[in-house]
Amino acid sequence: MQPPHGHRLRLLAPLLCVLAACAQGPRIQWNHPSVNQDSRVQFLVVHATEIDFATSLQVLTHGDVSSHYLVDRDGSIYGLVPESRRAWHAGPSYWEGTTPLNPSSIGIEVVSVPKGMPEGTEAPFPEPQIAAVRDLIADIAKRHHIRPNRIVGHGEVQPEGRTDPGRLFPWSSLIDAGLIPAPDPNAVNRFRQAFERDPPGVRWLQEQLSAHGYRIQCSGVFDGPTKQVLTVFQGRYRPGQVDGEADPETLGILAALTSPDGLRMRTSRDGWRALHVDPPPQARCLDP
Ligand SMILES: [Zn+2]
Structure with a gap:
């Protein structure tokens, strides 16, 4: 049903918007969405x-x-x-x-x-x-x-x-539940055995922690912040022994997580698939 003065009001509406600031804000056409967008939530x-x-x-x-x-x-x-x-x-x-x-x-x-x-x-x-x-x-x-x-x-x-x-x-x-990745145990074992024979340096450790995602300086010195990051890392990936020490098993888990074929996702009760991170992990060390 049309109100008695509807037509006249429609004609007056743009003028009222100019005089009294239109409540709806500027008129925007949303019929050409770009394909180039994603969620702000990362x-x-x-x-x-x-x-x-x-x-x-x-x-x-x-x-x-x-x-x-x-x-x-x-x-x-x-x-x-x-x-x-x-x-x-x-x-x-x-x-x-x-x-x-x-x-x-x-x-x-x-x-x-x-x-x-x-x-x-x-x-x-x-x-x-x-x-x-x-x-x-x-x-x-x-x-x-x-x-x-x-x-x-x-x-x-x-x-x-x-x-x-x-x-x-x-x-x-x-x-x-297949929601987060896990290190591939074969890769962990391979790296752990290599590190038992030939331990990597502190700078390598810091670069891998950085590549995994942490904020860290790659000073080459096993300092307090490095131990703190390693403690947090163990808390998530090896909760059975959380001591901040760079033992071969901790290093093996870290190396697996940052190597191209060391991550996997559960797909079913017994099934796994490799998870390839794109772009691959890269160190972003803070300046010492
Ligand atoms: Zn919190």
Whole structure:
């Protein structure tokens, strides 16, 4: 049904926009989309709250930090910041040459402390919670086409100050779900045996850590920051022994992860496929 003065109002509308600033903003035609675009979301950062759920919710909604999602220990998922907006979860972070990561990442906080327990309490992550984290990561990674090697822990992107989600976080569950890569054990063994005979130098170690994604100086000196990065690396890839030492097994895992045929993704219960990172990993050492 047409209102009695509809025609006259349509004629007046452009004039009213000029006089009183049009509420709809400039008229834009969206019928020629470019094929050359992708999501602004390139990275996914997993955190552990290190405080219980109630405190986490308070801090992440009304403190001075935030994350896109908060996953409680019963598997409930809370969306706190829309994915299209920036959450304040990763601070002065770095991965594969990109810094900081907040503008181009999604942050997931996983509640790591049982209800009523003090800050920093370490407890295994319950299975319903891990299942929820798995589903959430799968969904986000698929929608934004996030590369598997860009699904990282907070400690990996900020090793100088953070270690979360910590050594108890079951990365193996994400490997089994085909969401993140794992080092090929044959490649790890091959490199480990070679390094037992002939250990590589510290500069090689730092270059490989840089190629894997970490922010690090390649000084050739086994300094405090190098040990810290190595500790974070072990926390994710060899949680059974996290001591910051460059032993042959740690070096073998690192060499596999940065070699062209050393990464693989699970495709089924028994199946794997090689993951070729394009462009291949390259060292981006900071100037000493
Ligand atoms: Zn964190």
